[in-house]
Amino acid sequence: MNIGRNSLLSNIEKTRLEMIHLAHQYGYSNPSVVLCSQRLDLLLNVYNNTTTKH
Template structure:
């Protein structure tokens, strides 16, 4: 179960990272859409970190 969640979060991280790069190139780094993607990416990165920390406990 945790392995599936980990893979899902990693896939979301990669997709959101690519989306953020595209938005940044098209509309700029400070555009609302780029910033929203960055915040979403942060959320996925935090989830991934929690998964890793829980695995170590």
């Protein structure tokens, strides 16, 4: 299960960095930034759900 958790954490960090980069490039209200933020929220929800069940 640690491999799945590590992969999820890696995706969270990658998406977070992508969002920061996009926000600096286009501004916080740009649709690309909002979409990336929503993907990050989804990943964080998945992580939260997997860690609270155990």
